[in-house]
Amino acid sequence: MNQECITGLTQTWKNICDQYDETEHLAALRFIQAHVETLVTIFYEQMLKEPEAAHFFKDDIIQKRLIDTLRKWLLETFEVALNLQFEQSVKRQQKVGLVHARVGIPSWFIMRGVREIQRKMFELLQQDLTQSSLLVCSYIVQIMGLSTEIMCRSYEFNTEKSQEIKHNYRLFSAMQDVAVHKDKQRGSLLDWENELMFKIFSGNSEFYHPMFSKSEFGLWFIHKAAYAFSGSDQVQLVIDRIYQVDALTEQTMIITDKDYLQDLIQQIRELNREIQHLVDQLFQVAEYIESGNDSLTQLLNRRYLNTIVSREINFARQNQAPLSLLAFDADYFKNINDKFGHAAGDSALKFIAEALQRYSKGSDYAFRIGGEEFLLLLVDTDLVRAMSIAENVRSYIEKGLIRTAQGQQFNFTVSVGCVLYDGHPDYQRFLDAADHALYAAKNNGRNCIQVTKHLSSV
Structure with missing residues (x-):
């Protein structure tokens, strides 16, 4: 949901509350506080009667966390x-919906559970059929x-997002002849x-x-390729470089100083060589789209990440099998690109x-x-x-020596975050825990391993 939608829902929530006075607000909160354990219990009692719910609520640790979350x-x-x-509060509800989408809990489960809470609420309120209780009931129903x-x-938004990724794959596969496109656009x-x-030397x-942005190449990339290759790291880089070339081209048409003009020409040529390199990588992405490989390293790309991690989490939970995740990040990688060039970085x-x-x-699954x-x-x-494994990889990289095409040599290090899966069904929490461990390794001086044994509760 965008900010405009959040703002509209925020106003709707406020409008509902404005229909009632502070007395009714307090009465509703006190009612919930007095009966929260009953309402939570009835929710999960009914959920566990649904055969489809067994996969989500079968073990004690998950049920305990979900009960705390509902309370x-x-x-x-x-x-x-x-x-x-x-x-x-609107953003909190939004986050809950996102988690449900990630875990795969169907919307109707939630609607079913809310219906049970409301049924029990009416049953409890029947004991006090005053005008005040009816107002409190009306307020509670609207807010829920x-x-x-x-x-x-x-x-629904996050489900549509997943479908958009599949649509991007279809765009990739619609490219009939990658080699022809590649040669044509390079030309x-x-x-x-x-x-x-x-024109300059005439x-x-x-x-x-x-x-350049209005040339055949520029128009093709901005209006077609950028969409077809959406999700690839190189897209925004190419677009930025195209507009940098535009700015330099404008100067070539007004500058008369020959030395300065030579410098502008060299900058344009260097930018165009970089664009060629990035576009070559994008076409490699198209060539490997069937297998889901990263074009540079041939590892899996991130588009299969959520699917694979979610599947392995389900397997680990069902079979009581251990599962671990390592997150790696090259230390001071920008310095490599700046000092030795992008080819050396590759x-x-x-x-x-x-x-x-x-x-x-x-x-095991390795991803870039x-x-x-x-x-x-x-x-x-x-x-x-x-x-x-984390130490073996860290040590191997630290001792390695990279040689550039120009005969230079350099080495570098990596920071590593390590996490052991703790049983929660939300794959994003698992990924976030690895990311937090990696961040801690960076803060601890880099070229080290940081372990997270348990995920924080939500």
């Missing part, structure tokens, strides 16, 4: 009219209905550059050349991929999730093995 949700929802934190609506909106880029060089001090990334493959099993960040999902792996 907190009920109390916080009816404190909003008093603390006036309307927007914060709105809260559930926000959750479902968030659930288009070079034609634009050669035409500019000709001796005519006044000339006009179309902006060599460093390939070296990390080589290390991950060297020390992992065929059943973007930039210099990697994940290694270790199936049927306890913390002892996970730490051993």
Whole structure:
């Protein structure tokens, strides 16, 4: 949901509360506080009668966490009219819907549970059929209905997001001949550059050349390729470089100083070579889209990450099997690119991929999730093995030596976050725990391993 939607829902929540006075707000909160344990109990009693619910609520640790979460949700929802934190509450409902979408809990489960809470609430309120109790009942029903609506909106939004990724894959597969597109667009880029060089060196001090963003290549990339390749790291880089070339091209048409003009030409050529390199990587992505590989390292890309981690979590829960996750990040990677060039940076990334493959099993999953960040999902792996692999990879990379095409040599290090799966069904919490461990490793001086044994409760 965007901010405009959140703002509208925030106003709706406030409008509902404004229909009632503080006496009714307090009465509703006190009613919830007095009966929260009963309402939570009836919710899960009814949920566990549903055969489809067994997968989500079967073990004690998950049930305990979910009960605590539902209790907190009920109390916080009816404190909003008093603390006036309307927007914060809308965002909380939005987050709950997101978690439901990640875990895969169907919306109708939640609607079914809310219906049971409301049924029990009416049963309790029948003991006091005063005008005040009817107002309190009306207020509670409206607030619970709105809260559930926000959750479902968030659930649907995140489901649509998943479908959008699949649509992007279809766009990739619609490219009939990758090799033809690749050669054609490379030729288009070079034609634009050669035409500019000709005009500059023709001796005519006044000339006009179309902006790179308006050339055949620029229009193709901005209006077609950028969408087809959405999700790839290189897309925004190419777009940025295209507009940098535009700015330099404008200067070539007004500058008369030959030395300065030579400098501008060199900058344009360097940017265009970088664009060519990035576009080549994008076409490699298209070539590997069927297998879901990262074009540079041949590891899995992040688009399969959620699906695979979710599946392995389900397996670990059903079979009581250990599961570990390692997160890697190259230390000071920008310095490598700045000092030795992007080709050297690519060599460093390939070296990390080589290390991950060297020390992992065929059943493990190695991902490049973007930039210099990697994940290694270790199936049927306890913390002892996970730490051993983490140290092997860290040490191997630290001792390695990268050689550039220009004959230079350099080495680098990685920071590692390690987490052991603790049984919670939400895969994002597992990924976040690894990310937090990696962040701690960075803060602890880099080139080290940080372990997180337990995920924080939600």
